[in-house]
Amino acid sequence: MAVLEQPRQVGLLRRPTSLTGFWSWVTTVDHKRIGILYFWTAFFFLLVGGIEALVMRLQLAHPDLELVTGDRFNELVTMHGTTMIFLAVMPLSSAFFNYMLPLLIGARDVAFPRLNALSYWLYLFGGILLNVSWLFGGAPNAGWFGYAPLTSSVYNLGRGIDFWIQGLQLLGVSSLISAINFIVTIFNMRAPGMSLMRMPVFVWNQLATSFLLLFSLPAVTVALIMLMFDRYFGANFFNAAKGGDAILWQHLFWVFGHPEVYIIILPAMGIVSEVLPTFSRKPLFGYSAVVFSTALIAFLAFGVWSHHMFTVGQGPVVNTVFALTTMTIAIPTGVKIFNWLATLWGGSIRFTTALLYSLGFLSMFTIGGLSGVMHSAAASNLQQHDTYFVVAHFHYVLIGGALFGLFAGIYYWFPKMFGRMLDERLGKWGFWVMLIGFNVTFFPFHFLGLLGMPRRIYTYPAELGLARWNLVSTIGAFILSVGILIFLVNVWKSLRYGEKAGPDPWDGRTLEWSIPSPPPVYNFRRIPYVHTRDPHWARKYPHLAQAEEPPPAATAADSEAEHGIHLPSPSYMPILLALAITVGAFGGVFRNVPLVALGVVGTIVSVYLWSVEGEGGIVVEPEGDA
Amino acid sequence: MAEHHGTGGHALQGPARGPGAAQALAVGHPQGAGHHAHSEVGVTGIDNRKLGMWLFLASECMFFGAFIVAYIAYQGKSLSGPTPEELLNIPLTSLSTFVLLMSSLAMVLAVQAAQQDRQADARKWLLATALLGLGFLSFQAYEYTHFIHAGLTLSVNLFGTTFYTLTGLHGLHVTIGVGWLLALFLRSLKVGLGRAQALSLELAGLYWHFVDVVWIVIFTLVYLMSVLG
Numbered sequence A: 001m002a003v004l005e006q007p008r009q010v011g012l013l014r015r016p017t018s019l020t021g022f023w024s025w026v027t028t029v030d031h032k033r034i035g036i037l038y039f040w041t042a043f044f045f046l047l048v049g050g051i052e053a054l055v056m057r058l059q060l061a062h063p064d065l066e067l068v069t070g071d072r073f074n075e076l077v078t079m080h081g082t083t084m085i086f087l088a089v090m091p092l093s094s095a096f097f098n099y100m101l102p103l104l105i106g107a108r109d110v111a112f113p114r115l116n117a118l119s120y121w122l123y124l125f126g127g128i129l130l131n132v133s134w135l136f137g138g139a140p141n142a143g144w145f146g147y148a149p150l151t152s153s154v155y156n157l158g159r160g161i162d163f164w165i166q167g168l169q170l171l172g173v174s175s176l177i178s179a180i181n182f183i184v185t186i187f188n189m190r191a192p193g194m195s196l197m198r199m200p201v202f203v204w205n206q207l208a209t210s211f212l213l214l215f216s217l218p219a220v221t222v223a224l225i226m227l228m229f230d231r232y233f234g235a236n237f238f239n240a241a242k243g244g245d246a247i248l249w250q251h252l253f254w255v256f257g258h259p260e261v262y263i264i265i266l267p268a269m270g271i272v273s274e275v276l277p278t279f280s281r282k283p284l285f286g287y288s289a290v291v292f293s294t295a296l297i298a299f300l301a302f303g304v305w306s307h308h309m310f311t312v313g314q315g316p317v318v319n320t321v322f323a324l325t326t327m328t329i330a331i332p333t334g335v336k337i338f339n340w341l342a343t344l345w346g347g348s349i350r351f352t353t354a355l356l357y358s359l360g361f362l363s364m365f366t367i368g369g370l371s372g373v374m375h376s377a378a379a380s381n382l383q384q385h386d387t388y389f390v391v392a393h394f395h396y397v398l399i400g401g402a403l404f405g406l407f408a409g410i411y412y413w414f415p416k417m418f419g420r421m422l423d424e425r426l427g428k429w430g431f432w433v434m435l436i437g438f439n440v441t442f443f444p445f446h447f448l449g450l451l452g453m454p455r456r457i458y459t460y461p462a463e464l465g466l467a468r469w470n471l472v473s474t475i476g477a478f479i480l481s482v483g484i485l486i487f488l489v490n491v492w493k494s495l496r497y498g499e500k501a502g503p504d505p506w507d508g509r510t511l512e513w514s515i516p517s518p519p520p521v522y523n524f525r526r527i528p529y530v531h532t533r534d535p536h537w538a539r540k541y542p543h544l545a546q547a548e549e550p551p552p553a554a555t556a557a558d559s560e561a562e563h564g565i566h567l568p569s570p571s572y573m574p575i576l577l578a579l580a581i582t583v584g585a586f587g588g589v590f591r592n593v594p595l596v597a598l599g600v601v602g603t604i605v606s607v608y609l610w611s612v613e614g615e616g617g618i619v620v621e622p623e624g625d626a
Numbered sequence B: 001m002a003e004h005h006g007t008g009g010h011a012l013q014g015p016a017r018g019p020g021a022a023q024a025l026a027v028g029h030p031q032g033a034g035h036h037a038h039s040e041v042g043v044t045g046i047d048n049r050k051l052g053m054w055l056f057l058a059s060e061c062m063f064f065g066a067f068i069v070a071y072i073a074y075q076g077k078s079l080s081g082p083t084p085e086e087l088l089n090i091p092l093t094s095l096s097t098f099v100l101l102m103s104s105l106a107m108v109l110a111v112q113a114a115q116q117d118r119q120a121d122a123r124k125w126l127l128a129t130a131l132l133g134l135g136f137l138s139f140q141a142y143e144y145t146h147f148i149h150a151g152l153t154l155s156v157n158l159f160g161t162t163f164y165t166l167t168g169l170h171g172l173h174v175t176i177g178v179g180w181l182l183a184l185f186l187r188s189l190k191v192g193l194g195r196a197q198a199l200s201l202e203l204a205g206l207y208w209h210f211v212d213v214v215w216i217v218i219f220t221l222v223y224l225m226s227v228l229g
Ligand code: HEM
Pocket: A145, A261, A262, A264, A265, A307, A308, A326, A327, A329, A330, A333, A368, A369, A370, A371, A372, A373, A375, A376, A381, A384, A385, A386, A390, A393, A394, A397, A398, A401, A402
């Protein structure tokens, strides 16, 4: 591919130009590369969080063990939860959001390519900041929801909470920027003819997720600012001695925290909504019902947060209202589940690994959803709250739901992203081992919870009769790890020796399968015209798909294909800006004023250079004949 | 990148055509669509950057909303003085509110001038906006010094805690806005401030008006209602 034009030189730094090599990754603004960066980073953190979990399971395998101290255990619980949610599962979704969105809607990139890179670097640096806390006198230790006053400077003297505050703020900014970027992209950059109701359901879920982020993140941002003011400057938001109220934290956190669980699950639901039709060779059953249910879930997600607070004594009226709203959410969720089942019904099903993971998602998520509805009955919640029963619930929705869905996505889209097929035999082995390991680990949590085992204890006496199921669970955790290992071997092997994928290995339905694997930088040589849902399928099998309208008559040749394709040029600014912000956050942790000042000045300068530099642009000549 | 091209695309691409009128007529999208990566005006007909700014401001509503809710939740719950009634100076703050409102007027005039390519006017009103913003900040600085002398600190009671964070974060937004406006002003000396720059100016304007509206809410809630009600 020839680069026809380079950008004019503006600003202080020379605009980077290389499209290969180390610096091309550092300066990239290509959504596909950013997606791949998200992918590997998220996977790395998934392993980190997994190791933390294994240590906890070892500690709990037997009564009265002292493998780790109670203090260390608190850090492990907190970092495990924080890592899995913010550094592993959300970014893994983000990997697909980044990589697939422009391909699915027929665009060349997202609306703001440099902001997209900024999101990634802030995520990476935020993750690093959180994790270096281990080296600087202790990790955060107040649980992933950091309830006040456990986090106050009176009860929590170390720096762990400060790392947690600053790290989460960086991650929040990163997610907020992504959300804005994706919404603008979805609204503004769809290929001609792709009306909203022709968008792939994955994109609908991405849109809903982005709106959830947009409106829920500010709540936790505010909560963290308040906590920071309390800890740093002696404010009284959560200080009972001056009349402050710890429950304010709980409200603010869960106003974010509940939408957050849908931020985690909707991307997986989107993936499953693409995988099931492909491998059933049928369109998604009830497209509009699925779309409206998605929107309804996103809307209702803002009205249920107090179901995390049934036990704090809000009174029967509040509890009843939130119990009812919570139960209502099960309705659109159920609608989606039945639509997925109906999609399979009567299809010519191919049992690929991606489909197996989708079926795993369907069944495991349903189990988690059922215990969720049990929690939502406020009276019964008094028994379940803060026991392992809740831990069972959220692992069924998070692993059995979100992670299985994401694995379906990996097996489905890996060939598109890396140009090679994952091994199906290893894939199926990995799936069954993971499914069995997962259930052996987490199903016993239901029993343990009903037996009264509280969350977040680091050990328990033998007399309580909790030993047997704990041991079973620890064994299960190692089986689950073997499943993950099989997957890693598969990735390693397939990247080297995997069968070449070709553009359309699954006989797919959506636009990404119409271009090479991996796609060229410019994605589409010509922007496609979309005249129906599942446009690639309709193109391949016109007699099977009813086109809703004929494509427009041919007009003048696409000028881009002749004169080169315009792409944004790479830039140093995203990583520099992210670095400056991180220096400030790091200074914040250590209350080091010069470092904070350096961060602030660096941020201002970077923002200025960023805007002076502009988007730039290179013009590339597409290759091959399309 | 050459290795990406061996496989060649499927023949999916729509019939060759320009990004302009023909397809737009066929599918009823007045603007065509994301024809290349940074197409400015997209399917909705709203510029990408403007849409992004609207979304950001929507998020900011939740941000200030949360602080305002916290302020209301803690209103009258302070265990000790000083109280709002003792300190708040309505006439003075009305004046500073008026200054901020006038800055929004100046902003509107600046954007209008830029859109009509009256560069000198645009620059003049832009500078006026920034200066009025600075005026508002001076009032706030004066108010803070006065309050601290009167014993109201961040940690003395819940009123101090909620008052300083809410108004302080608003002040921070104004400060960022002033910085943004001044940067636009400096830049305009080099590249002008006409029709070509009108959009950049308009974006800053959206932000500025938003911050202004937030102040109206704060003024009503924190100042007027706590003293009158
Ligand atoms: C049918 C849908 C669902 C219902 C009715 C539901 C209900 C609930 C309720 C009532 C609780 C509070 C339990 C307690 O602490 O006493 C809870 C906790 C939780 N749920 Fe769900 N849930 C649903 C789906 C999900 C999904 C999809 C996810 C994530 C992907 C999720 C993740 C969580 C998490 C992480 C917690 C625990 C938070 C914590 O205390 O650390 N839930 N759920």
